Amino acid sequence: MGRAPCCDKANVKKGPWSPEEDAALKAYIEKNGTGGNWIALPQKIGLERCGKSCRLRWLNYLRPNIKHGGFTEEEDNIICSLYISIGSRWSIIAAQLPGRTDNDIKNYWNTRLKKKLLGRRKQSNLSAKDTNNGIEENSYSNALSSSALERLQLHMQLQSLQNPFSFYNNPALWPKLHPFQEKMIQSLQSLNDGSSPVMQNALPNSHMS
């Protein structure tokens, strides 16, 4: 048995928000704030929505200064390097990108950025196969079934082997990180002394909870 749900699911509306609901939620929060209680909010406004749903809608869509889509190359780089450093901590990554939400970044990573990187890796695989007469093929296909981070590691390993001056292997090209993350990376590096900068940051066991 799990814990009780946060609201009565039978009396709660689900699915896409209507413009009227958006307007009601936005107007209320702009006037009164959240009151520190999302669960009570829908009743106060008269919305048949779960408090969590209201919170999500506000944070991901209605909040002022939210940017949607149109990720820049620089943002791509920040997301990649942070993902390499800390994994799927989307809220931390979002904190580095003003106007971006964790949900947006998560979606962007899962639907596009990951494919972009893995697409490059596929090409790298092909060229590695050429140069090794296919000897590595089995280990590569095994690796394809492991975690995304491991795949990313492989990709970066290949990149750094093939191009020592690539983005991933050149810390000077990495975007500026929050001091907290700089510190985290430094401690990871000290734990994993001796390998390339990339691998020092991509520690599969050091950040997964």
Add this chain to the structure above:
DNA sequence: AAGGAGCGCAACCGCCATACC
């Protein structure tokens, strides 16, 4: 022109951490 496949995004679900009583 139609329909199937793939993609992108909004929203939901469930778990964990923390606050509160």
Add this chain to the structure above:
DNA sequence: AGGTATGGCGGTTGCGCTCCT
């Protein structure tokens, strides 16, 4: 100190749109 409520987060799902055949 223990139980419950709430907030926050990451993973997943489902729907609508676009593209391809």
